[in-house]
Amino acid sequence: xxxxxxxxxxxxxxxxxxxxxxRKTSLVPWKAYQKRxxxxxxxxxxxxxxxxxxxxxxxxxxxxxxxxxxxxDREDKWAEWLRNWDEDRWGSNPSSENGKGLPGLSTNQAxx
Numbered sequence: 088x089x090x091x092x093x094x095x096x097x098x099x100x101x102x103x104x105x106x107x108x109x110r111k112t113s114l115v116p117w118k119a120y121q122k123r124x125x126x127x128x129x130x131x132x133x134x135x136x137x138x139x140x141x142x143x144x145x146x147x148x149x150x151x152x153x154x155x156x157x158x159x160d161r162e163d164k165w166a167e168w169l170r171n172w173d174e175d176r177w178g179s180n181p182s183s184e185n186g187k188g189l190p191g192l193s194t195n196q197a198x199x
Contacts, residue, residue: 101151105133106144
């Protein structure tokens with residue numbers, strides 16, 4: 088399943104790096120990946136050859152198609168923000184769970 092996610096992120100054209108399991112600490116120096124996406128060999132080394140538990144981190148900004156990630160720690164603030172979301176103007180609102188496991192509290196906006 089992990090490799091499936093790697094493939095999806097690559098297909099979506101975002102820059103990804105390995106981060107500590109259940110945390111957001113980068114396992115590699117990540118500044119270079121603000122300007123370029125990692126090569127296939129780097130991804131293999133990080134995610135396939137190394138079997139230590141880790142998560143996938145997404146580098147936001149220009150390198151990832153101007154991706155912006157908003158992380159809400161309070162469900163009421165998420166609901167307030169979502170009420171103002173204009174789907175006709177900005178398209179659908181893809182969301183995921185944040186590290187606390189709260190549903191719909193992180194949102195990824197690639198068209199900002």
